[in-house]
Amino acid sequence: MNFWKKTLPLTIAFCSGWLGIMLDYIPHQASDATMNATTKGLTVVVAIVAFLGIYSLLQMHYVKIKRQNSSWGYSVMIWIGFLFMFIFGVYNSGQWFWNAQVEGATAIDWLYRFIFTPCQATMFSILAFFIASAAYRTFRAKSIEAGILLVCAVIVMFGMVPISGVVWEGFPDAAQWLLDYPNMAVKRAIYFGVALGGISTSLRIIFGIERSYMGGGE
Amino acid sequence: MKSKLDIIFNIDRRIIFLFIFIAVLVPFLIDFNIPIVPSKNVKNIYNKIESIAANGGGTVLLSFDFDNASAAELDPMARSLLSHLFMRGIKVIGMGNWPNGVELTKEIFASMAKEYNKVNGIDYAYVGYKSGVQLLMINLSKDFQGAFPTDVRGEKTSEIPVTKNIRGIKDFDYVISLSAGSGGIEEWVIYAQSKYNFDFGGACTAVMAPDFFPFLNAGQLNGLIGGLAGAAQYEALINKPGEAIKGMKPQSVAHIILILFIIFGNFCYFYGLYSNKERRES
Numbered sequence A: 001m002n003f004w005k006k007t008l009p010l011t012i013a014f015c016s017g018w019l020g021i022m023l024d025y026i027p028h029q030a031s032d033a034t035m036n037a038t039t040k041g042l043t044v045v046v047a048i049v050a051f052l053g054i055y056s057l058l059q060m061h062y063v064k065i066k067r068q069n070s071s072w073g074y075s076v077m078i079w080i081g082f083l084f085m086f087i088f089g090v091y092n093s094g095q096w097f098w099n100a101q102v103e104g105a106t107a108i109d110w111l112y113r114f115i116f117t118p119c120q121a122t123m124f125s126i127l128a129f130f131i132a133s134a135a136y137r138t139f140r141a142k143s144i145e146a147g148i149l150l151v152c153a154v155i156v157m158f159g160m161v162p163i164s165g166v167v168w169e170g171f172p173d174a175a176q177w178l179l180d181y182p183n184m185a186v187k188r189a190i191y192f193g194v195a196l197g198g199i200s201t202s203l204r205i206i207f208g209i210e211r212s213y214m215g216g217g218e
Numbered sequence B: 001m002k003s004k005l006d007i008i009f010n011i012d013r014r015i016i017f018l019f020i021f022i023a024v025l026v027p028f029l030i031d032f033n034i035p036i037v038p039s040k041n042v043k044n045i046y047n048k049i050e051s052i053a054a055n056g057g058g059t060v061l062l063s064f065d066f067d068n069a070s071a072a073e074l075d076p077m078a079r080s081l082l083s084h085l086f087m088r089g090i091k092v093i094g095m096g097n098w099p100n101g102v103e104l105t106k107e108i109f110a111s112m113a114k115e116y117n118k119v120n121g122i123d124y125a126y127v128g129y130k131s132g133v134q135l136l137m138i139n140l141s142k143d144f145q146g147a148f149p150t151d152v153r154g155e156k157t158s159e160i161p162v163t164k165n166i167r168g169i170k171d172f173d174y175v176i177s178l179s180a181g182s183g184g185i186e187e188w189v190i191y192a193q194s195k196y197n198f199d200f201g202g203a204c205t206a207v208m209a210p211d212f213f214p215f216l217n218a219g220q221l222n223g224l225i226g227g228l229a230g231a232a233q234y235e236a237l238i239n240k241p242g243e244a245i246k247g248m249k250p251q252s253v254a255h256i257i258l259i260l261f262i263i264f265g266n267f268c269y270f271y272g273l274y275s276n277k278e279r280r281e282s
Helices: A002-025 A029-067 A072-094 A107-125 A127-138 A144-159 A163-167 A170-206 B004-009 B013-029 B040-054 B068-087 B099-115 B134-142 B185-196 B209-218 B227-237 B243-281
Strands: B059-065 B091-096 B124-129 B174-179 B200-204 B223-226
Touching (some): A002 A029, A029 A072, A029 B134, A107 A127, A107 B099, A127 B243, A144 A163, A163 A170, A163 B243, B004 B243, B013 B243, B040 B200, B040 B227, B059 B068, B059 B099, B068 B099, B068 B174, B068 B200, B068 B243, B099 B124, B185 B200, B185 B209, B200 B227, B209 B223, B223 B227
Parallel strands (some): B091 B124, B174 B200, B200 B223
């Protein structure tokens, strides 16, 4: 039992990790061919995993509907939305899903254009209103650091729209300078930190120190 | 009891919403022009495409890594990039890492191809979405036709005139990712550009643009079109005003309103501090 639950997953992680590193750093035909085959196979695995995601999502919302949890009506909408898109996607205007998607005014095209698109656009556009309200309430110069951040934010916010050049031609340049130097330096430091963290976590997984991906209480 | 100043300072958020709504609406109704000055990052992409055209044309890969939520910013970019490429007779291959963007991209290709009399399969091809993002990028960099055996119509990429000579990422003269989040520019740089060292440009939402300056500085990105403002700059460069230039008026006014609110909020904050101090001293 210990072999299936512990030894085998750790061995697979160890071998896969080293295989990935070696394939990336060994410039050889055999290495290239293996890399190609591996990535192609894993792409298929990722597609299969989507089914697991769909099952998990629908199961979770089914339980919510069954128990009539708070806001279970949204769960009903998720089921309806999924079923509509799924049925018309699979039906594919009579050509079924194993053929290329039918072009033109199909049912799935209609659902996409007139339901999905407006919903997504609405969700995204109302952000502007919330950002304005949040900026008014929270963007305060409560300390020197917050004051510097505030001034920089205002310069970048204003410098990025063309009207700033009409007010003073130095605004766009000032905004660009802030993005090119202070912003870039900070972003680079963050990327370095993330990369080092990624490397150390990967090594911990490869050597079996980090085992949380296997589940359980350890 | 609240003083009049307190009421003004704790302004109801619906009033702020109303101001933003008016700031967005009114500029559409009033006719005024704002001069658009292209930035160096936007010009770099334009110049790269011009240089491909000057060298007798070539093939460019456009990766549509966005969906409808960010179409307000990225749709005008996609259209102006395609306009420029089609105007200069450059062949285009489209793909995407975002499944929800497929229908949108198909519509963009269809309308732009119609405008410039371009033929699917000869002047351009759209191979659609495939799962895997990072794995797909590694895979298509070495074996494009293996990664995308068919286009969205089901035609074999090994037989389509525009794709049949494409073996890997190095066969493209330029790659541009139109990105709205994960599975876009950053992944392209990490998993493909840094390994195969091809010319790579980016187009992204305004909120993401600051993330990519380290890549620009390192030369991993040769140019960047950031947000609707970037799209407007590109439209100005190709001299084809579209939705982005139209959108600059409301965006400019909304930014000004937002800045005024921030200034007013800070005035309220400092006035509050000052009056509290006065009260304590008295």
